[in-house]
Amino acid sequence: MTHRSQARIFLLIILALALGLRLILWSQPLHEPANDEVEYITVARDLLEGRGWSFYEQYHWLRAPLYPLFLAASWRLVGDDGWPYATRALHLAALPNILLSVVSVYLTYALTMRLVKHQQSALLAALIAAVLWTNATFASLYMSETLFTVLFQVGMLMLLHAADQQPASQRWLLVIAAGAALGLAALTRSLALLFLLVAALWLAFQVLRRNPSGDVRRRLTVPLLTATLFLLSTGMVIAPWTIRNYQAYGGFILIETGLSYNLWVFNEPREDRDTIHRILEGISNPVERSNYATARGLERLREDPAILVRKLWPNWVFLARVKPIQDRFLMEHYVADVDLPLFVAALISDDLLYLLITIGAIIGLAHAVRIRNTPSDQQFHQSCHLPVAPAVLCLLWIGYAIATMLLTHGEARYRHFLFPTLIPYAAWTFTILTQRIACFERRRLLMIAPLVCIFLWTVLTAYPWAWAGENLARGSRALIGDVWMALGAPDRAARAYLSALSVKATPDGWLRLGHAHLARGEIAQARIAYRAAWDASRVYFIASARLGDLERSLGNLDEARRAFAGYYADEQRVTDWSWRMLGRDPPSSLDVGDGLDFGYVGGVYPAEELQGVRARWSAGRALLRLGSATTNTQALLTLRLAAPHPERNAVPARICVDGTCRSISLSADWRTCTFIVNPQHTTILVEVESPTFTAADGRRLGVLIDRAHLTVLVAGSE
Structure with a gap:
């Protein structure tokens, strides 16, 4: 096998690794949107529903258009398979971005080959891009x-x-x-806009030089x-x-008006952020809004030009530091604990790898732009050689991007834009200079030492050491408890969970302890632990839903309703999560929409007062869980349904139970439908499929579901 063939095989393995890692992270439940995701998702939805760019008529800036268009196209491509509009389809819409992220790994390989002309370095660069946590997580984020x-x-x-x-x-x-x-x-991202002029000048100089x-x-x-x-x-x-x-x-x-916004907001304005947003969002025309923000920002700079100098160091710290932002981990709810394996993986492939990439890139770029070569041996010189012009272009981009961020606004996630030019030279440093340290002139080490020291000092002094230590200690003890639970030793698990809570009391820590108490049959203690979880964070709907499920099982129906309702909880998220995680021992009779159906209904929207009752709309394919006292015994399934479609008098629907289906016709009026079924399990799954129409709020609505009931007709044995 030739060296080139081996390199291709290694590259394919790296690409497969990149795809696998990204799909593993994506396969978790849909994460809670954070940072700019909320804006991008809203704009993409507006585009899909024909409202154009109306979002920016009441927002504080006008955003660059390409990513919202890409997200809208991805959303349209995957369609909507009958689950609520903002969950299943949105989750699938991340897949094109994941494929783009894998393409980026290949492009890292190709770019490294062009920059440093060394195949081992290119393969290492691709591997770094594949496992770098920033790249892997952003593949599943709705970000540009x-x-x-x-x-x-x-x-x-x-x-x-x-x-x-x-x-x-x-x-x-x-x-x-x-x-x-x-x-x-x-x-x-309009960050690249002025760099186009820099790139044009660099290109003209290279053509002239040749x-x-x-x-x-x-x-x-x-x-x-x-x-x-x-x-x-x-x-x-x-x-x-x-x-x-x-x-x-x-x-x-x-392209956008972000610069005018930054000019006002990040130059020590007299007003607070909320006031600025309120003022800007009151100006419906983005041009007028931009002009106003620019005028206010320039006015402040004329009052105190030293602001530009004072902001340089803070913005450098904001850019270079490690900050545990929300979207560092793809969490269904950002109050949830990060499990130890996930946390350690990020510490290694994000924080540590970030340090290595930056230091390696500084060394590699410093080597590339040297004026003369000291080794006299030609063969030795060739092994140490790096093309100067490409390195200069990369340095121009790095310098331009950092200067722009220092003068406007710096954030840790903005260094994402630097990695494409840092990773190739870091990989070259690790593959070449580690083997031939004599390639690097000692005097250059002295030249770059201050820069490396400033970088390390910034990162290490700003690093959230307490956060890391706390999560490692808590996570290791929680993991021990999980192992004991898996081994069937809830007593030991409870002790481990209490130890984890002593490090930091988190909602998930209390929930784990509650699970251990339930496994020991200690209902009262489990109830106390679940309530403590909810009290620790009222917005954590997972804790309130767990408490509601326990109260429901104990017959405390009013308390269960209050818990399921949560504290300003998004009922759609509670419904979807409960369908996946709850639903054990379902009842034979289900009042859909009564506040106690969580875990027993899926593919439906939040309950509403509709046609005189409290019911739920399906999203085209609703699923109901019902309990049967016996199996292999005939039972009567009763469903109360309606389909008030605006353009149809008769709406076809299909009811399926354990693979056996029957077609019916529904109208706007309530209809009670009955079916003879033969349950094969103590829990049966009822599927209600129907065509949908698009409501004014963008939801795809199928049929209304009010009640479901299962009655055993003939007693029998299994």
Whole structure:
């Protein structure tokens, strides 16, 4: 097997690893949207439902358009398979982004090959990109970082190839492709916008450098034409959105208005953040809103120009530090505990790997831009050589991006945009310099030592050590308790859970203890633990639903209803979670929508007062759990249904029980339907399928479900 074939096999394994890791993280229940996800999801939904960009008529900025369009297209592609609109379909809509993230791993390999021209380094770079926690989690987040990274990597690859010695026709195609890709990247995150000018100048200089002789006029004309063509291609990509903005708002907005917002909010304004948002959201026209925010920001800077200097160090800390933000872990609810294996994986493949990438990249880039080579042996020189021009382009991007963040607003997740240019040089450092340390000039170590020290000092002093230690101690003790529970030793598990609670009392810690008490038959103690879990965080609907399930099983129906209702809980989330996690020992009679049906109904929307009763709409495919006292005995299934569709008098529906189906016709009036069934298990699953219509709020509504009841007809034995 040739060396190239081996490299391809290793690359395929790395890509498979990247896909597997991302799918494992994605396969968890849909995470709670955080940060900019809420905005992107809302805009994508507006686009799908024909409301266009109306969200930005009442928001504090106008966002770059490409990612909301991508998310809306992903959402439309996966469709809606009958589950509530904002859960199942949205979860599936992350799959195209996951595929993009895997493509980004391959592009990391290709970009590293072009930057450092070393296959082992390229494979290591792909492996780093595959396991870097930032990349893996952002693949499942509804955020623009992954799409931007792919477009930026494609643009950089095309730009680097265009700078090589190429036939004229091929160079023009590469220049156009580079401009289009980087233009699309700017339409995803406008951070790249001014870098387009930097890239154009770099490209012109490389073309000029490759033609050192000849007619002076021709030497200058070709680079100028190359840079112009690059900028024209970016302009052709961006222009339609700019023209649309002018037509919609009557003023000039090139891509977005985030800069004007940052200019006011992050330059020590007199007003607090809520007041600023209230003022900006009261201005419906984004052009007027942008002009107002810009004027207020510039006014503040004229009052105190030193603000720009004072913000540099805080923004550097915000950018370089490790911060345990919400979307660091893909959690169904961000109050929930992070299990120890997941937490340790992030410490290694996020925090530690981030340090290694940055330090390795600093060393590699410093080596690449050296002016002269000290080794006299030519073969030794070749093994240590790195192309200078590509490294300069990467340094220009890194310097530009960091300077932009320092002068506007820095956040830890923004370093995501630096990784495409840091990882290749870090991988080269780990594969080459670790083998041939003599390649690196000692005096360069002295030059970069202050930068490395500043970086390390920033990260280590700002690192949340207490948070890490607390989660490690709590998580290890909780894991021991989980092991004892799995081994059937709830007494020992309870002791381990109490030890975990002594480190930090969390809602999940109390829930674990409650589970152990239940396993020991200690109902009163379990109830106390569940209530403590809910008291620890009233917004944690999982704790309130667990308490509601226990109160329901004890016959305390009023307390159960109050617990299931939670504290401003999203009933849709409670319904979906309860369907997955609760539903043991279902009743034979179910009053759908009475506040006690959680765990027994799925594929339905929150309960409403409809047609004189409290019932639930299905989303096209509703599922009900009912309990049967006997098996292999005939029973009568009774369902009370209605289908008040606005454009249909008769709505077909199909009722399935244990694989046996029957078709019926429903109308707007309530109908009681009866079926003879032969339960094979003590729990039967009733499926109600029907066509849907789209309501004014965007929900896809099927049929109304009021009641379900199962009555044994003939007593028998199993």
